Amino acid sequence: MDDNAASPEATARFPDGRLLPVGPATTVGELLATWSADRAPRFLAGLWDGRPVDLSFRPGATGTLAPLTFEDRAGWEILQHSAAHLVAKALVEAVPEARPTHGPPTADGFFYDFDVRPLTPADISEVEAGMRRSIERREPFVRREVPRAEAERLFAANPHKLRYIAETPAGETISVYDTGSFTDLCRGPHVPDTHWLEGVHVLGFSATEPEAPGRPPLQRIRGVGFPSRTELAQFLKLRAEAAARDHRVLGQRQELFLFDERAPGFTFWLPNGMILVRELERYVTEHLRRAGYSEVRTPLAFRRSVFEISGHWEHYRENFFVSEADDDEYGWKPMNCPGAMLIFGSRPRSYRELPMRLAEFAPLHRREASGTLHGLMRVREFVQDDAHLFVTDEQIGAEIAVLLAWIREACATFRLDYAFELSTRPASSLGDTADWEKAEAALRQALEANGAAYRASPGEGAFYAPKIDIHLKDSLGRPWQTGTIQLDYQMPRRFGLQYQAPDGTLRTPAVIHRTILGSWERFLGVLTEHVGGRWPPWLAPVQVTVLPVTDRQGEAATAIAAELTSAGLRAKAGASDATLPKRIREAELDRVPYILVVGDKEIADGSLSLRIRGSKAPRSISRAEFVAYATAKVRNREFEP
RNA sequence: GCCACUGUAGCUCAGUCGGCAGAGCGGCUGAUUCGUAAUCAGCAGGUCGGGGGUUCAAGUCCCUCCAGUGGCUCCA
Numbered sequence: 045m046d047d048n049a050a051s052p053e054a055t056a057r058f059p060d061g062r063l064l065p066v067g068p069a070t071t072v073g074e075l076l077a078t079w080s081a082d083r084a085p086r087f088l089a090g091l092w093d094g095r096p097v098d099l100s101f102r103p104g105a106t107g108t109l110a111p112l113t114f115e116d117r118a119g120w121e122i123l124q125h126s127a128a129h130l131v132a133k134a135l136v137e138a139v140p141e142a143r144p145t146h147g148p149p150t151a152d153g154f155f156y157d158f159d160v161r162p163l164t165p166a167d168i169s170e171v172e173a174g175m176r177r178s179i180e181r182r183e184p185f186v187r188r189e190v191p192r193a194e195a196e197r198l199f200a201a202n203p204h205k206l207r208y209i210a211e212t213p214a215g216e217t218i219s220v221y222d223t224g225s226f227t228d229l230c231r232g233p234h235v236p237d238t239h240w241l242e243g244v245h246v247l248g249f250s251a252t253e254p255e256a257p258g259r260p261p262l263q264r265i266r267g268v269g270f271p272s273r274t275e276l277a278q279f280l281k282l283r284a285e286a287a288a289r290d291h292r293v294l295g296q297r298q299e300l301f302l303f304d305e306r307a308p309g310f311t312f313w314l315p316n317g318m319i320l321v322r323e324l325e326r327y328v329t330e331h332l333r334r335a336g337y338s339e340v341r342t343p344l345a346f347r348r349s350v351f352e353i354s355g356h357w358e359h360y361r362e363n364f365f366v367s368e369a370d371d372d373e374y375g376w377k378p379m380n381c382p383g384a385m386l387i388f389g390s391r392p393r394s395y396r397e398l399p400m401r402l403a404e405f406a407p408l409h410r411r412e413a414s415g416t417l418h419g420l421m422r423v424r425e426f427v428q429d430d431a432h433l434f435v436t437d438e439q440i441g442a443e444i445a446v447l448l449a450w451i452r453e454a455c456a457t458f459r460l461d462y463a464f465e466l467s468t469r470p471a472s473s474l475g476d477t478a479d480w481e482k483a484e485a486a487l488r489q490a491l492e493a494n495g496a497a498y499r500a501s502p503g504e505g506a507f508y509a510p511k512i513d514i515h516l517k518d519s520l521g522r523p524w525q526t527g528t529i530q531l532d533y534q535m536p537r538r539f540g541l542q543y544q545a546p547d548g549t550l551r552t553p554a555v556i557h558r559t560i561l562g563s564w565e566r567f568l569g570v571l572t573e574h575v576g577g578r579w580p581p582w583l584a585p586v587q588v589t590v591l592p593v594t595d596r597q598g599e600a601a602t603a604i605a606a607e608l609t610s611a612g613l614r615a616k617a618g619a620s621d622a623t624l625p626k627r628i629r630e631a632e633l634d635r636v637p638y639i640l641v642v643g644d645k646e647i648a649d650g651s652l653s654l655r656i657r658g659s660k661a662p663r664s665i666s667r668a669e670f671v672a673y674a675t676a677k678v679r680n681r682e683f684e685p
Numbered sequence: 686g687c688c689a690c691u692g693u694a695g696c697u698c699a700g701u702c703g704g705c706a707g708a709g710c711g712g713c714u715g716a717u718u719c720g721u722a723a724u725c726a727g728c729a730g731g732u733c734g735g736g737g738g739u740u741c742a743a744g745u746c747c748c749u750c751c752a753g754u755g756g757c758u759c760c761a
Contacts, residue, residue, distance in 0.1 A: 155756095162688060250756035251688030261688060264756070296696075305734075305752040362686095363760090379761095408761085413686050414752090416759065428761060504760095513761090525761060562761045594718040620718070629722035643720055655721060662721055 056109040066103055073099030073236070076111050087111040088235045088271070089122050096122060098187055098233040114271045124149035126185060126235045127244040127269035128156040133226035134174030135160075135265065138167055144228060145204040145262060152521060153247065153268030159204060163249050163263045171265065172246055178238045183224040185234035189217050198227060205229045243270030245280070286519035291572035292419040298577055298585070298634070300568075301420065309417045309424030311565055316585035319614070321427075321564045323583050325405065327457075327681070328429045328560060331450065337401040337431055342383025344407065348373040350382050353538050355474045359507040365409045365424075376409035381532075381557055384432035385539040388553075393543040398553060399439050403431040408563075420569035421524055428563045433556040434536070434543075437486075440554060444490035444512075444529060447558055451514055451527050452496075454560055459683055460574060463523070464496050465513045467504035474508050475534040483531040483554075484510045508534045509557065519573035526562030526570065531555075578657060581637045581685045582678045588615040589631045593643035595620050601642045604652070604667070611671045613678065628655070637685035638674055657685045 054066040056075050064075055072090035076099070089112040090097050096118050103109075112119035128147030131154075135142050139160055147156030190198070192209065195218045199205035208229060212218060221230045223238065235241065245268055251261040270276045287293075295301050300317030303310070313321060332339065345367060351357040356364070356378065365376040377383070384402045393400075409425050416422055433443055448464075455462045466487060469480045487510055491498050498512070505511055514527035532555045542550040561567040581587055588608055592601040601617040608615035618627050624641070631639045641653040641662065652670055655662045665673070677685060 165690075248755055249689070252757045253687070261757080263688080266756075303753090308752065410760080413759065415686060415688095415757085417753090422760075426761065430761095528761070559761070566761055591721090593720055596718080623717090623719050623724060625719085625721065626723050627721095632722055639721080641721065645720085653721075660721075 054104065054106045056103065056107060058108075059110050066106065068104050069102060070104075071099060072097055072101045072103065072109060075109055079109075080111070083111070086113045086271075088113060088119055088240060089233045091118070096233050098185070099236050100187065101233070121149040122233055123235055123240065123269050123271065124154035127241050127267060128154040129185070129221065129223055129226070129228055129230070129234065130175050130178060130238060130241050130244060131156045131171060131246065131265050131267060132158070132228060133178060133223050134171040135167070136226060137174045138170035139163075143202045143204060146208075153266060155264050155266045157252055157262040157264045159202075160263050162251065163265070168246060168249055168265070175241070175244060175246075178224060179241055179244075181224065182237050182239040184237045185232075186222040187219055187232055187234075188222065189219045192218055195220065195229065199229060240271060241269055243272050243274075243276035245269070245276055283520070286521075286573075289519040289573045289576045290419075291421075291518075291569045294572050294577040295420070300572070300585075303419075308414065309412060309422075311420060311423055311425065317568070319585045320568055320579075320583055324561065324564055324567070325429075331560070332403050332431070335401070335446065335450070336399075337403045339403045339405075340383070340387060341406060342380065342387065342404060343377070344409075345374040345376045346382055348375055350386070351375050354382050354385070354535055355508055355538065356382075359472055359474070363410045363412065365411050377406075378408055378410045379557075380404045380406055380408065380428070380430045381432060381535060381555070385535060385541060385555075388434055388536075389539055389541050393434075393541075393553075395436065395543050395545050395551075398434055398436055398543060399443055400434040400553075401431055402434075403429075405429060420565045420572075421518065423565050426563040426565040428559045429561050430557075430559050433558065434541070434553040435556060436551070437554060440486050440531065440556070441490055441493065443556055444487070444531075445494050447529050447556075447560070448490065448494045448496055448512075451560055454527075455514075457681055457683070458571060458574065458580075460516055460570070463515045464491060464498035465501050465504075465515060465525075466491060466498050466510070467501040467506075467513060468510045470503050470505050470507060472507055473505070474538070479533040480510065483533055487512050487529070487531055506530055506557075508532050511557075514562070516567075516570045516574075518570055519576075524566055524570055526567055527560050528558060528562070530557040532557060578635045579637070580681065580683045581674065582681045584635070584637050585614065586616050586634065586636050587613050587678065588638045588640060588674065589618055589634075589636045590615060590640045590642060591618040591624065591627050591631065592620050593624055593641060596644070597642045597647060600647050604640065604642060607667070608671065608674075611675060613671075613674055632657070637677075638670075640670070 055063045056066050057063050058079050062079060064078055072092060076087050076090055077084040087099065089099060091110040091112055092101060092103050093107040096112060112122065114120055114123055125148065132144040132147055135158060136144065142158045142160035145157045145159055147154060195209050196206060198220060199209065209218065219230060219232060220227050221232060221234055247266045247268060249263060249265045252264045254261050268279065270279060298316055299314045300320065301314055302312045304312065348357060360378060363378055367374045383404065387402060388400065405427050407425055407427050412422060412424055435443055468484050491512060509530040509532035511528050511530040513525045515523040516526050517523050536552050536555050541552055543553055545551050590601045590605045592598045598620060605615040605617035628639060635657060637657045639655040646652055651664050651666055653662045654665045654670060
């Protein structure tokens, strides 16, 4: 190395303002270790002049330097990406003909896609073993910058890598990383060695859509990485707990709903689940009344011609359930909009009728692809808390502000974390650009005017309108779209809807399609996992269980349950067919909010022994006090019992 | 819809080399009458997802269909 290559006064400036000299051969790792020896073991890469670099990088010039740890997003991504290399190395060792394609970090881990025959669980076991071997050997990630021709020679057998090389702009450095005997084309940077990947875990494997039509599908291995086994163990523990909260598990245990292969994707709501549905319905309906809505019910199926007007027949054909009758085709409605449009158009309308807010909770049918069905989260028949608002342009902002506030209020009631997403015009859509731009701008303005943070999702709008979606997460962190606000100029025009303005002219209203909770099905799926089956008292299918200590108090328990029932609570008297501790255990496992125990003592003094879910210590309470306490919790829709 | 995997009692699962279908929980019956997370005993419960094939013999091997699971694609 030529010592004259770097200027003698080159320095690195650290976040705290400290300066350290940079020699021609000084590495980022050495600089960081000098800067903070005690924290250095956590540094997995550096930021040189704001650019992520390997610890082995030799800047040889003046610049700024900051450390990257696993706790930094960029550092986290470097570890995930390094883990992807490790997976690729292990798979190529196990299946030499496998051709790696790309392996990026994702929102919650990493994957690596391979051009290879379909993988099997045995392959994955071998991959895991190979990863462990490499980790034990502590193999360094070694960066090499190579000429284009050299890179092409290295990856001559892998057309995917050759394509990436060809796509690299002329003049850009081509780098590869060696890990033991494995070499991958990669911009880097990486963790220093495979020992950093002790906490890497393979989560699963599957096929992906082919890169191009006609090509075979790629095989994807997914995983997640942590810098230590302890952190991985913690993650796996949380994951196991999340799996126990899976709404499909709880739905069975609590007898909320069931599915049957003779109606795949169609929900059977059991008595307990139906209580949840009705309570949610009531919750939403109370809002509707206050917010000036009218409720309607329109046909479940329409002649095909209606969907040709709405555009669904052209843009949504593959999702229709279709029936034939009287020499015509009927589509089962996948959305409520056509019915609302026909109502609005059924007679002349005045501007005085706007905003006209028509709500409809009707079953909708969508023939979703079979492989996408997922418990309550994705079904083929569902009911939305749906409404269509017919508005003038001037009314749009105020209506959407109310909706945004409403969604936030609902999420607060359920203590749900939510995220707004603004989805704009998709590739396949109706109408002209000007309408779309106007609608997209109106939604954007509404979000910004109401201080709602949002993520932009270009091209993800409905075929007829841009939309603001609400995303909630399930127990494993997978996002699900629930509420939606769509601003539509197309459908009212296609249905020829008009109202007479104050100046006597006929104008076309805009339509806001919106749901607050989304569908009962998906919302309850998310909510089941969110509360882990511990329903807020107002939703709990059984709110109170009254347990007699012995047979002697059986009648008293029945009488108390009846009294609570007439006070409006969902109360059940338990039998004395098992020991009291056993029956308490069963009620606790059923997550009943309130357990009342009645023995001779309670009968003597007219009190109740109350055990509130979440607190093991029972307390004595009078009947009147308990009724007041529990009914207030229910009436106020409090989250905790 | 695509790829892989899975499907045995109401639930969770075991079932070896192809050779009589099993356990725990739950249910029912009886005993026990119990004070805040599992009392004891007995009994019942099966088209081994459906169909076809190989075999003396199939839960087990092969083919096929269905459903579910995890991803992909797509969406409330």
